[in-house]
Amino acid sequence: MTIPSPSQGLEPLRETIARHGLDARKALGQHFLLDPGITARIAALAGDLSGQNVVEVGPGPGGLTRALLDTAAARVVAVEVDTRAVAIIGELAARAEGRLEVVEADAMRLDLTTLCPAPRQVIANLPYNVGTPLLVGWLRQVAAWTRLTLMFQHEVAERICAAPGSAHYGRLGVLAQWTCRCGMLMHIPPGAFSPPPKVHSAVVGLIPHADQPDAALFRAMEQVTAAAFGQRRKMLRGALKALGGESLLAEAGIDGSRRAETLDIAEFDCLARLHVRRAAAA
Numbered sequence: 001m002t003i004p005s006p007s008q009g010l011e012p013l014r015e016t017i018a019r020h021g022l023d024a025r026k027a028l029g030q031h032f033l034l035d036p037g038i039t040a041r042i043a044a045l046a047g048d049l050s051g052q053n054v055v056e057v058g059p060g061p062g063g064l065t066r067a068l069l070d071t072a073a074a075r076v077v078a079v080e081v082d083t084r085a086v087a088i089i090g091e092l093a094a095r096a097e098g099r100l101e102v103v104e105a106d107a108m109r110l111d112l113t114t115l116c117p118a119p120r121q122v123i124a125n126l127p128y129n130v131g132t133p134l135l136v137g138w139l140r141q142v143a144a145w146t147r148l149t150l151m152f153q154h155e156v157a158e159r160i161c162a163a164p165g166s167a168h169y170g171r172l173g174v175l176a177q178w179t180c181r182c183g184m185l186m187h188i189p190p191g192a193f194s195p196p197p198k199v200h201s202a203v204v205g206l207i208p209h210a211d212q213p214d215a216a217l218f219r220a221m222e223q224v225t226a227a228a229f230g231q232r233r234k235m236l237r238g239a240l241k242a243l244g245g246e247s248l249l250a251e252a253g254i255d256g257s258r259r260a261e262t263l264d265i266a267e268f269d270c271l272a273r274l275h276v277r278r279a280a281a282a
């Protein structure tokens with residue numbers, strides 16, 4: 001016997017969108033995925049979701065939400081700021097036998113970890129305009145998540161996964177790779193979306209490391225990377241002047257004439273730990 005999937009028998013997404021007047025708004029970064037083949041592939045990239053609670057940010061008309069309900073996830077909590085989309089997800093929730101909850105809120109102002117107990121994951125096709133600040137916020141307490149499977153514009157995905165020495169390597173990549181194992185999982189061309197964006201997109205997977213920095217160390221890493229990459233053409237002894245410059249670098253065993261993009265994650269880790277220790281001793 002085949003068990004019907006929760007999304008079987010639902011009206012096509014284009015009809016749902018038209019019925020609710022959900023014309024895409026640029027200010028909300030609305031580019032919708034309507035192809036169930038693509039949304040199923042994204043849901044599959046998150047791995048086995050049995051027993052996991054999933055937070056989806058920005059479900060829009062619910063294409064990815066439908067795919068998530070078709071997995072073994074225990075529960076899906078969808079956070080959406082657009083009232084029109086909230087109404088659509090509310091209809092879907094009414095058919096989902098308690099497995100879907102919709103929260104009308106701005107994800108930038110919400111602590112997502114309060115929405116469901118662990119084990120939990122974030123899976124989302126993020127609005128381009130707030131994707132980076134949302135990710136940095138989640139990295140601050142990333143131990144709360146089993147995994148994050150997130151779609152960004154392709155250039156942001158490249159920055160998250162960039163290796164030292166590459167053109168895309170910078171603050172975002174250091175923060176992400178310092179706290180998580182990061183991988184580029186899937187490329188998605190503009191034509192897959194309605195309406196199509198001007199840029200390509202990519203799905204990134206982030207699996208938190210077992211050891212995580214405390215809040216003070218994370219703040220120190222934000223300060224060190226902001227200073228180092230804020231003036232990336234400068235030698236580190238100049239760029240890190242306000243944080244101790246040559247003396248900090250000498251204690252870390254790093255040549256002050258190097259530039260930020262040549263430092264690997266372990267070297268940045270060393271600088272952040274020294275910065276915390278020096279700040280505590282001051």
Ligand SMILES: C[S@@+](CC[C@H](N)C(=O)[O-])C[C@H]1O[C@@H](n2cnc3c(N)ncnc32)[C@H](O)[C@@H]1O
Nearest residue numbers: 028031032033058059060081082106107125127
């Ligand atoms: C790129 S669309 C993705 C929609 C849907 N997940 C899909 O794949 O078709 C981004 C969604 O995020 C929502 N959104 C934008 N800013 C948001 C915010 N600050 N908090 C919550 N949702 C937001 C938009 O309304 C939109 O539904």
